[in-house]
Amino acid sequence: MNHSTFSTVAVVSHLVIVILFLLISLKAGWLKLDHRSLFYQKLFWFSILIPFCSFLYYGYFAWRGHTPDLSASGYEVFYNISKLPLLFLAASVPLASIINNIHRTIQTEKQINEAEKKNLSDSYYNHFKHTLELIDKVESKELSYGGRSEKFTLKVNNPVSLYSMIFKDSSSIVGSNNIINENFKKTVEHDWKRINESLDSLWSFMAKEPSIFNIKKAYCILINIYRIESSFESICRFLYLSNFIKINRPIYRIGSFEYSGLFRDPECLTNALEELDNFCSKIFDIISANNPDNLKMQSGPFLKRKAFIYYYRLQPSDERTELYAHNVQLWCKKGRQNGGGDDKPIQNETNQN
Numbered sequence: 001m002n003h004s005t006f007s008t009v010a011v012v013s014h015l016v017i018v019i020l021f022l023l024i025s026l027k028a029g030w031l032k033l034d035h036r037s038l039f040y041q042k043l044f045w046f047s048i049l050i051p052f053c054s055f056l057y058y059g060y061f062a063w064r065g066h067t068p069d070l071s072a073s074g075y076e077v078f079y080n081i082s083k084l085p086l087l088f089l090a091a092s093v094p095l096a097s098i099i100n101n102i103h104r105t106i107q108t109e110k111q112i113n114e115a116e117k118k119n120l121s122d123s124y125y126n127h128f129k130h131t132l133e134l135i136d137k138v139e140s141k142e143l144s145y146g147g148r149s150e151k152f153t154l155k156v157n158n159p160v161s162l163y164s165m166i167f168k169d170s171s172s173i174v175g176s177n178n179i180i181n182e183n184f185k186k187t188v189e190h191d192w193k194r195i196n197e198s199l200d201s202l203w204s205f206m207a208k209e210p211s212i213f214n215i216k217k218a219y220c221i222l223i224n225i226y227r228i229e230s231s232f233e234s235i236c237r238f239l240y241l242s243n244f245i246k247i248n249r250p251i252y253r254i255g256s257f258e259y260s261g262l263f264r265d266p267e268c269l270t271n272a273l274e275e276l277d278n279f280c281s282k283i284f285d286i287i288s289a290n291n292p293d294n295l296k297m298q299s300g301p302f303l304k305r306k307a308f309i310y311y312y313r314l315q316p317s318d319e320r321t322e323l324y325a326h327n328v329q330l331w332c333k334k335g336r337q338n339g340g341g342d343d344k345p346i347q348n349e350t351n352q353n
Helices: 003-028 042-063 072-081 083-137 159-166 182-207 215-238 266-288 292-296 347-352
Strands: 246-254 257-260 318-323 329-333 343-345
Touching: 003 042, 042 083, 072 083, 083 159, 083 266, 182 215, 182 266, 215 246, 215 257, 215 266, 215 329
Parallel strands: none
Antiparallel strands: 246 257, 246 318, 257 329, 329 343
16 A cells, blocks of 8 residues: 555544444534533534544654654754644634633523523512502401301412412413413403393392382392392302301292391392402402503492392291302202202203393
């Protein structure tokens, strides 16, 4: 093999070895940089070792046949025959510098991302803590179901769940998002709409011949009381208000209708509606305070007129202990008409009337 062919083979062999090594390193993930110290970066060491090994590889062929000579002429000969190997060795400095600068950029980006995450987390927890502190201070005056029932107050018992429901897009990862959940607003406003419509109906019924008993009129009044109390209970449950474990529900019976209600006294129901109106207004004021876009949201009063409720000679004939999770219920006693024993709940029907 002549000298020219040998040199070509040596150069090609070096290139093939370096390329194969880089391909293997790329597949193994050794060429990736991360935020850890530079000494943990394999690419940094490769930028030093590959030029150094190339320096030794080409130096071997350049120095072969020469003996060490520390004289001035020996240094001159060494420099002349080692220009290419020294070029490879010198390449390690700029390569390592480039890797170092890229690594520093990655570290800076990591620090910025961590700072952004911390800022988002802090904004969420600050808003979360501030909102919960304000909600925790909201409480109604003492209320009663009437009769000998225990007193109760309207107070949020699970403010964390209430916050998560209102600000559903807020989290410690994405930060504080003050946009209020539309479904939350619509649900509360829908129940209040039912209450106001039923109060208007009661007012119109009582304005016509209030002293004359009429069974049809009694049915309509009972249905509207059902709507008011079911909406009241729905809002309380939706807002996690009060901690009703068990309550004795009054039973009202008129003709074929049986109603398992909530309040035994119209005055108690009126006071509860007024307190719930005040409570909802305060809650909506709190959650809309930090976002100008939410100022368009209704923040009270939800009660559109002064509540006037009259039970029209309706008296509870019985009491039934129920879990609070059960809604008020209006039943039609079909058995009284056809001799059967089945009762038909008519909540869905009354919701549409």
